[in-house]
Amino acid sequence: MSADYQVHGDVAVITLNNPPVNGLGLATRSAAVDGVHRAEADHAVRAIVITGAGKAFSGGADIREFNSPKALTEPTLHSLIRVVENASKPVVAAIHSVAMGGGLELALGCHYRVALPGAQIALPEVKLGLLPGAGGTQRLPRLLGLDTTLDMVVSGAPVLSDKLAGTALFDEMFAAGADLVGAAVGFARKVADVRPLPKVRDRKVEHPDPAAFLQSSRATVKAMAGPFPAPLACVEAVAASVTMEDFEEGLKFERERFLHLMQTPESKALRHAFMAERAAGKVPDVPSETPVRSIASAAVVGAGTMGGGIAMNFANAGIPVTILETQQEALDKGLATIRKNYENTVRKGKLAPEKLEQRLGLIRGTLSYAEIAAADIVIEAVFEDMGVKEAVFRELDRVMKPGAILASNTSTLDLDRIAGFTGRPQDVIGLHFFSPANVMKLLEIVRGRRTGKDVLATALALSKKIRKTGVVAGVCDGFIGNRMLEQYLRQAYFLLDEGALPQQVDHAIERFGFAMGPFRMSDLAGNDIGWYIRKRRAIESPAIAYSKTADLLCEQGRFGQKTGAGWYDYQAGERKARPSPVVDDMIVQHSADIGLARREISDQEIVERLVFALVNEGAKILEEGIALRASDIDMVYLTGYGFPLHRGGPMFYADTVGLPKVLAAMEQYARGRHGEAWKPAPLLARLAAEGKGFNG
Numbered sequence: 001m002s003a004d005y006q007v008h009g010d011v012a013v014i015t016l017n018n019p020p021v022n023g024l025g026l027a028t029r030s031a032a033v034d035g036v037h038r039a040e041a042d043h044a045v046r047a048i049v050i051t052g053a054g055k056a057f058s059g060g061a062d063i064r065e066f067n068s069p070k071a072l073t074e075p076t077l078h079s080l081i082r083v084v085e086n087a088s089k090p091v092v093a094a095i096h097s098v099a100m101g102g103g104l105e106l107a108l109g110c111h112y113r114v115a116l117p118g119a120q121i122a123l124p125e126v127k128l129g130l131l132p133g134a135g136g137t138q139r140l141p142r143l144l145g146l147d148t149t150l151d152m153v154v155s156g157a158p159v160l161s162d163k164l165a166g167t168a169l170f171d172e173m174f175a176a177g178a179d180l181v182g183a184a185v186g187f188a189r190k191v192a193d194v195r196p197l198p199k200v201r202d203r204k205v206e207h208p209d210p211a212a213f214l215q216s217s218r219a220t221v222k223a224m225a226g227p228f229p230a231p232l233a234c235v236e237a238v239a240a241s242v243t244m245e246d247f248e249e250g251l252k253f254e255r256e257r258f259l260h261l262m263q264t265p266e267s268k269a270l271r272h273a274f275m276a277e278r279a280a281g282k283v284p285d286v287p288s289e290t291p292v293r294s295i296a297s298a299a300v301v302g303a304g305t306m307g308g309g310i311a312m313n314f315a316n317a318g319i320p321v322t323i324l325e326t327q328q329e330a331l332d333k334g335l336a337t338i339r340k341n342y343e344n345t346v347r348k349g350k351l352a353p354e355k356l357e358q359r360l361g362l363i364r365g366t367l368s369y370a371e372i373a374a375a376d377i378v379i380e381a382v383f384e385d386m387g388v389k390e391a392v393f394r395e396l397d398r399v400m401k402p403g404a405i406l407a408s409n410t411s412t413l414d415l416d417r418i419a420g421f422t423g424r425p426q427d428v429i430g431l432h433f434f435s436p437a438n439v440m441k442l443l444e445i446v447r448g449r450r451t452g453k454d455v456l457a458t459a460l461a462l463s464k465k466i467r468k469t470g471v472v473a474g475v476c477d478g479f480i481g482n483r484m485l486e487q488y489l490r491q492a493y494f495l496l497d498e499g500a501l502p503q504q505v506d507h508a509i510e511r512f513g514f515a516m517g518p519f520r521m522s523d524l525a526g527n528d529i530g531w532y533i534r535k536r537r538a539i540e541s542p543a544i545a546y547s548k549t550a551d552l553l554c555e556q557g558r559f560g561q562k563t564g565a566g567w568y569d570y571q572a573g574e575r576k577a578r579p580s581p582v583v584d585d586m587i588v589q590h591s592a593d594i595g596l597a598r599r600e601i602s603d604q605e606i607v608e609r610l611v612f613a614l615v616n617e618g619a620k621i622l623e624e625g626i627a628l629r630a631s632d633i634d635m636v637y638l639t640g641y642g643f644p645l646h647r648g649g650p651m652f653y654a655d656t657v658g659l660p661k662v663l664a665a666m667e668q669y670a671r672g673r674h675g676e677a678w679k680p681a682p683l684l685a686r687l688a689a690e691g692k693g694f695n696g
């Protein structure tokens with residue numbers, strides 16, 4: 001049973017009961033319909049209250065029914081709302097905590113709505129590339145008017161119930177802390193005999209000049225919607241509430257737009273990302289009941305680019321953190337950067353001024369290991385050099401209290417070797433943050449061969465606490481993200497040799513939707529990082545071919561924005577990338593030096609070579625078990641590398657294109673220069689042959 005039925009004297013109370021948020025799954029819908037019928041049949045019952053158990057009135061559709069036939073099995077949400085609206089006795093929605101999506105639409109179908117303050121009221125479907133498809137776009141404007149409704153439907157953002165007190169949405173707002181069900185039953189008794197039963201559908205939308213308002217809304221929404229069709233479709237559906245005479249006609253229009261959006265690649269990508277985020281927190285052999293260690297204090301070793309940002313994450317989550325450096329000067333510099341970052345956030349209005357000192361008060365600096373010994377977790381962020389890491393981990397092993405988690409932020413080094421420098425490899429884990437570490441959502445959680453399950457579970461819980469998207473990766477050079485990025489960058493450099501210029505490559509991939517092309521990104525991150533890695537590769541894996549262009553660039557000291565020159569020129573104090581004639585000449589000269597006739601390269605070739613290089617390496621990573629699932633790879637790219645959200649991540653995108661087509665393009669590139677880079681991953685070839693995709 002996923003709704004409870006009780007009779008309080010002459011009022012029946014139906015309590016939706018489907019934890020955690022009373023999602024309107026099939027069983028809940030059926031039980032609610034049965035409840036209404038039962039109450040109608042009971043002569044002693046004069047009115048009906050619908051409310052929700054526990055943490056919500058209802059959070060809307062049950063995400064466990066996504067993509068399942070259950071969502072379309074009777075009684076559907078539409079049918080439930082119809083039963084409620086057509087009930088012969090008044091139905092009162094008693095709302096607390098959360099009424100979102102289908103939950104709010106159900107409430108809109110009721111004859112009356114009463115609520116507690118502080119409840120989150122939202123129609124968030126747009127966030128999944130959809131619109132509210134169960135009458136929300138038709139009923140809400142009849143209660144809240146066009147302006148408020150459009151804001152809510154187009155943004156998907158929640159509004160607190162108390163902000164909506166006094167509107168027609170709520171017939172009564174009870175005092176905070178009131179007994180909701182008791183008060184709702186009292187309200188139901190008061191209205192039990194009122195006839196005809198008020199229906200939202202019978203109201204008119206009030207607006208002085210709907211046509212002009214809708215016209216300007218269309219223009220604004222179109223400008224901000226980017227590649228997503230849903231926001232504009234939301235406007236059209238809400239518009240139907242005024243432009244269509246007949247309510248049923250409006251409902252039909254809403255339904256059609258909803259079904260259309262369901263089929264768009266953009267909505268599919270958003271729904272994929274939504275599910276992928278949830279899946280990423282799950283590791284098959286680490287059940288959810290695995291005990292976690294308490295993290296009440298933290299330490300960071302190294303106050304450089306990464307260390308400072310990592311420390312800020314802990315302070316932001318209210319966890320005291322101590323940063324250790326070897327030199328006072330480096331420590332002071334690191335702490336000053338942190339202060340400056342917080343000051344910038346305050347200046348932008350994103351942090352209350354009084355919070356600044358509070359956050360800074362949680363961050364301490366030290367030069368002494370003794371002062372970090374009692375921390376529950378320590379994250380090492382020193383130079384990317386095995387010798388330096390070894391010295392740090394041997395020291396950590398010596399001083400840290402038993403049970404402390406010893407984490408490394410290494411980008412490329414072998415975590416198992418690092419763990420081997422300690423006598424407690426079960427406590428060692430990789431926590432790979434992305435720059436700027438206080439901003440970027442992604443946290444690759446690197447599971448070493450001997451990392452304890454409780455340590456992994458703790459890291460996953462910690463990632464939520466510090467509001468990161470944690471994705472588990474196995475140990476390999478570059479883990480998931482950087483290992484794939486290397487193949488992407490190799491192609492970007494080969495394209496320069498063959499005929500492209502940095503701005504052409506960047507434009508093409510930015511038009512595809514990437515936040516930043518490879519050359520602008522390298523200039524931001526620092527071209528010297530890749531140079532250093534290639535030098536190591538030249539010794540460790542001399543067979544891997546690279547274009548020499550990036551090395552030539554570094555030999556000129558063009559490390560990127562930090563040196564005012566990289567693939568592009570930068571004017572002092574500016575981030576704007578200006579094409580550099582010096583670099584362009586260097587690229588053209590290099591093609592001549594290696595005897596290559598430069599050719600015209602299409603944007604399509606650029607996008608395919610960059611994206612399919614990611615896909616092929618992603619397939620290898622999946623096959624080797626470095627990533628647990630294709631959607632984890634997508635999460636890495638969506639949250640850490642600016643892959644376009646509306647394309648769902650590289651593996652999802654490949655599925656959308658169709659793996660046989662991806663394979664055919666790769667085979668074509670394999671006939672070109674450096675064709676060896678296009679040897680298909682066996683998994684990719686197999687799935688393509690079987691007519692399957694990475695995501696099933």
Ligand SMILES: NC(=O)c1ccc[n+]([C@@H]2O[C@H](COP(=O)([O-])OP(=O)(O)OC[C@H]3O[C@@H](n4cnc5c(N)ncnc54)[C@H](O)[C@@H]3O)[C@@H](O)[C@H]2O)c1
Pocket residue numbers: 301302303304305306307324325326330380381382383384385388391392409410411412432433434435525
């Ligand atoms: N910069 C990035 O974009 C990025 C992204 C992810 C991961 N990483 C990784 O994070 C780590 C740090 O990188 P970074 O960019 O912050 O480097 P950085 O050079 O900016 O900072 C390193 C800091 O460590 C300090 N340090 C060096 N040896 C130390 C020791 N023995 N004890 C205490 N402090 C010491 C240095 O004084 C310096 O302040 C590296 O492993 C790197 O691969 C970097």
